[in-house]
Amino acid sequence: MSAGSRRRADLLFQVAALAALVVALTALAALLFDVVSDGAARLNWSFLTNIASRRAEEAGIYHALMGSIWVIALTGAMALPIGVASAVYLEEYGTHSRLARFIEINIANLAAVPSIIYGLLGLGLFVRLMGMGRSVLAGAATLALLALPVVILATREALRTVPGTIREGSYALGASKWQTIWHQVLPMATPGILTGLILALSRAIGETAPLITIGALTYIPFAPDSVWSPFTVLPIQIFNWVSRPQSDFKVNAAAGILVLLGLLLTMNMVAVIVRDRFQRRGRS
Amino acid sequence: MTAARLTSLSGVAARGGAAAPADHPVKIDVRGLNFYYGAKRALDGISIRLDANLVTAFIGPSGCGKSTFLRTLNRMNDIIPNTRVEGTVEIDGDNIYGPGVDVVQLRRRVGMVFQKSNPFPKSIFENVAYGLRINGMAKTRAELADRVEESLRAAAIFDEVKDRLNESALALSGGQQQRLCIARALAIRPEILLMDEPASALDPIATQRIEELIYDLKKNYTIVIVTHNMQQAARVSDYTAFFWLGRVVEFDRTDKMFTAPAEKLTEDYVTGRCG
Numbered sequence: 001m002s003a004g005s006r007r008r009a010d011l012l013f014q015v016a017a018l019a020a021l022v023v024a025l026t027a028l029a030a031l032l033f034d035v036v037s038d039g040a041a042r043l044n045w046s047f048l049t050n051i052a053s054r055r056a057e058e059a060g061i062y063h064a065l066m067g068s069i070w071v072i073a074l075t076g077a078m079a080l081p082i083g084v085a086s087a088v089y090l091e092e093y094g095t096h097s098r099l100a101r102f103i104e105i106n107i108a109n110l111a112a113v114p115s116i117i118y119g120l121l122g123l124g125l126f127v128r129l130m131g132m133g134r135s136v137l138a139g140a141a142t143l144a145l146l147a148l149p150v151v152i153l154a155t156r157e158a159l160r161t162v163p164g165t166i167r168e169g170s171y172a173l174g175a176s177k178w179q180t181i182w183h184q185v186l187p188m189a190t191p192g193i194l195t196g197l198i199l200a201l202s203r204a205i206g207e208t209a210p211l212i213t214i215g216a217l218t219y220i221p222f223a224p225d226s227v228w229s230p231f232t233v234l235p236i237q238i239f240n241w242v243s244r245p246q247s248d249f250k251v252n253a254a255a256g257i258l259v260l261l262g263l264l265l266t267m268n269m270v271a272v273i274v275r276d277r278f279q280r281r282g283r284s
Numbered sequence: 285m286t287a288a289r290l291t292s293l294s295g296v297a298a299r300g301g302a303a304a305p306a307d308h309p310v311k312i313d314v315r316g317l318n319f320y321y322g323a324k325r326a327l328d329g330i331s332i333r334l335d336a337n338l339v340t341a342f343i344g345p346s347g348c349g350k351s352t353f354l355r356t357l358n359r360m361n362d363i364i365p366n367t368r369v370e371g372t373v374e375i376d377g378d379n380i381y382g383p384g385v386d387v388v389q390l391r392r393r394v395g396m397v398f399q400k401s402n403p404f405p406k407s408i409f410e411n412v413a414y415g416l417r418i419n420g421m422a423k424t425r426a427e428l429a430d431r432v433e434e435s436l437r438a439a440a441i442f443d444e445v446k447d448r449l450n451e452s453a454l455a456l457s458g459g460q461q462q463r464l465c466i467a468r469a470l471a472i473r474p475e476i477l478l479m480d481e482p483a484s485a486l487d488p489i490a491t492q493r494i495e496e497l498i499y500d501l502k503k504n505y506t507i508v509i510v511t512h513n514m515q516q517a518a519r520v521s522d523y524t525a526f527f528w529l530g531r532v533v534e535f536d537r538t539d540k541m542f543t544a545p546a547e548k549l550t551e552d553y554v555t556g557r558c559g
Contacts, residue, residue, distance in 0.1 A: 165402035169465070171363060173415035173472060174392035183418065184404060 035261075039254025047255055051221050052237070056248030061256050064237035066223035067136070067216075068263065071233055072205050074140035075147055080197055082144070083151030084186075090152070091159045092181055111149035118146045119213025127214050134215035137227040142210050147200035154196020158189035191275040198271035202264055208235040234260045308335035311476065311506045312357060317371035319352055319361070319530075326352045328530040330371070334523070339498060339507045341517035341538065344527030344553070350510045351399075353527070354478050357508065358394035359387050375476070392419060395474035399481040401461035403453035403468075408445050411453045411464055412436060415472040431471060439467035440497050459490025466497065470505075477501065479509040483516065495520050514554055518542050526550045 050060020094100035122142030132138035162185045170180040186193075211217075211233055217240070220232045232240075234256060241253035312334040319327035327349045334340050342350035355361045356369060359380060372379045380390050403411050412432040415421075422428035432449075436442035441463040445456070453464055462482060469477060479498070483491040498507060498520045511517050517524050518538060525535040526549075534541065534550045545551045552558040 163402075165398060165400060166404060167363070168360065168396075168398065169402040169404065169468075170414075172358065172360065172391055172396040172398075173418070173468065174388050175415075175418050176388050179418045183414065188405060 035254050035257050038251055039256070039258050042251045042255040043258055047252075048259070051223075052219065056246060056252055059241075059249075059252055061234070061237060061252075061259055063220055063223045064232050064234045064256070065259060065263070067220070067231035068205060068233040068260075070136045070224045070227075070229075070231060071139045071143060071211075072201055072267075074136060074227065075143040075204050076197060076201055078140060078144035079147040079151050079200060080193075083148050083197075083200075084155050084193060086148070087152045087155030087159060088181060088186075091156045092177070092185070107149050107152050111153060114209075115146055115207050116209040116213060118142055119210030121145065122210060122214045133228070134230050135228045136224045136231045138214055139211050139216055139231060139233070140227075142214055143204040143207060146207065146210060147197075147204050150200035150203070151193075151196050154199065155189065155193045158192025158196070159185060161192060162188045187278070190278045194271050194275050194278075198268060201267060205233075205264060205267070206235055206260070208233075208239055211236060234263070308338055310334070311336040311375065312508075313372075313374040313377075314357075315372050315374075317353070317356060317369070317373060319349070319356060319370075320368040321364075322366045326530055327356070330532055332525060332532055332535055334506065334508060336506045337502055337504075338522040339502050339509060339520055340523045340525065341521035342508065342510045342525050342527055343512075343514065343517050346512075348527040349530040350525075350527040351480050354480055354508060354510050355396075357476070357478055358391050358396055360391075360396065362387060392472055393474055394476045394478060395469035395472065396478045397462070397465050397469055397480065397482045399484055401458060401465050401485070403456070403461050403464055405452065405454055407450045408436075408453045408456070408464060409449040412468050412471050415468060419472055421472060435467040435471035436464075438470050438501070439463045440493065440500075441467055457490070459486045459493060462486060462490070462494060463497065466494075470501075474505070476506045476508065479507065481510050481512060484512060491516070514542075514556075526553060528553070 047060050048065065049062050050058060051063045053059040090100050090104060094103075119142060122138060122145065126132045126138040126141045127134060132141070166184050166188065167180055170184045171177075175183070216230075216232050217236055220230055222229075224231045238253050238256040238260065241249040241256060244250075310333050312332075314330055314332045314334075317327055317330040318325060330349075330353060342354065344350050352361065356373060357375075357380075361367050361369070369381055371381075373381060375390075375393070379385075404414060406414070409432055412435050413422075413428055416428055416431055422431050433442060433446075436445065441460060444460060445464075453461065456464060462485075466477075466482070483494045486494065495516065498509065501507060502522075509517075509520065521538045523535065524538045524541040526533045526541065526545075526547075528549060534545055534547045536546070541550065542554055545554065549558070
């Protein structure tokens with residue numbers, strides 16, 4: 001191949017890659033523009049503090065926003081310790097057992113299971129069998145199941161990046177395995193674990209299907225005040241408004257999407273800040 | 285093989301007369317040690333006796349088993365899967381591979397410094413305090429601070445870092461990091477200090493500081509050092525063991541090893557004709 005044709009191939013590839021990027025970004029920008037142009041006008045303080053109403057202009061998203069925050073906080077509180085503990089077992093204790101390898105394969109599969117299946121499991125297990133009813137707790141437990149595989153996989157990946165020299169250094173000082181994991185390995189893996197958690201929660205906060213299955217699609221004109229409260233969440237409220245025939249509610253739905261996006265961005269920002277702080281603690 | 289083992293034993297016997305046994309009682313007594321990575325035998329019938337408060341250097345070509353042997357002395361190899369040990373290693377007369385031995389307790393007595401400095405990604409203070417904390421060796425905050433300072437002084441790094449104890453250890457230079465790791469190992473007051481090529485990644489000036497440190501430390505510690513640097517072995521050690529293909533070919537006083545070794549193989553190696 002001549003130098004000229006090689007340069008041309010190089011250029012061609014560059015253009016193709018750029019084109020792909022433009023297509024992806026344009027689609028995203030168009031979506032965002034559409035939502036903002038529809039919903040920005042409705043987005044004000046009373047939209048955030050009002051509860052649902054039959055009149056579109058008076059309807060707000062307060063109860064759904066609070067429901068989402070309750071559910072997501074509780075989901076994180078359940079998925080983080082269980083997910084991290086599972087990953088620590090698989091990565092640090094059971095690496096070489098056949099059982100661990102069997103579990104590992106299945107966790108990867110679980111991450112790909114459609115979310116409605118988790119909803120059905122939640123309905124049977126949490127709502128009915130364990131008698132949690134259609135509560136925040138049942139919703140969060142269901143979403144925690146959904147988030148767990150991602151948290152476990154991300155945590156294992158993060159644990160693997162901790163250099164062996166750090167573990168050896170700790171063992172050489174007379175640290176037990178658990179002390180080494182708790183004081184050295186987990187702090188170093190924290191940024192990676194948090195990234196995984198936020199990814200999982202970002203998926204969970206947009207989930208509608210599993211929560212509809214366990215019964216969150218009802219008219220709930222108040223915000224949850226305990227884990228036993230019935231609840232609704234942002235995506236369900238948005239879905240609810242979109243399905244109304246009146247065009248005014250479509251505006252509400254667009255505004256609701258903006259609120260959901262805002263919540264998502266806030267979560268990601270918090271994660272970035274926390275992660276940076278953990279990373280800086282080591283370096284500086 | 286038999287010849288090699290006999291030589292190493294005769295080396296021990298020879299030195300029994302040379303060194304005053306009262307000053308330097310036997311600290312580590314290894315007998316018939318075999319070590320396997322899976323099916324591969326890495327150490328073959330090592331028998332060697334190391335005396336207290338002396339520096340012993342292990343020399344030999346890469347892959348000859350000297351690091352592996354060093355790591356059997358604090359059971360660091362335990363954390364590598366599919367490894368197996370045969371034989372005995374006695375420290376003060378107790379077999380560390382005997383039943384019911386607490387490995388954590390053992391590693392508290394046998395400190396280790398690694399080839400590549402491995403400070404924890406924490407502050408300088410916390411690096412040294414870690415061992416004290418996990419072993420519950422300081423009751424008060426003041427005692428902890430005292431012990432940290434004492435350890436940093438013992439590792440000859442205190443003056444360089446005293447104004448920035450709360451800064452990250454990773455900001456230190458390579459040589460400082462290695463001395464910090466020595467300070468960290470000294471903090472829990474081990475009896476034996478194992479050093480696996482502690483200066484191999486350092487410049488000559490930093491290396492010299494580590495060597496001076498080793499000379500000071502042997503008053504209080506039994507030191508075993510693995511090195512690729514023949515001059516370093518000659519400078520810092522009282523005794524030298526030459527490893528070859530998983531065996532100890534010769535073990536004797538360092539001056540004798542470098543001037544009049546009994547084995548042809550040793551002579552070839554220390555003069556650079558092989559290995």
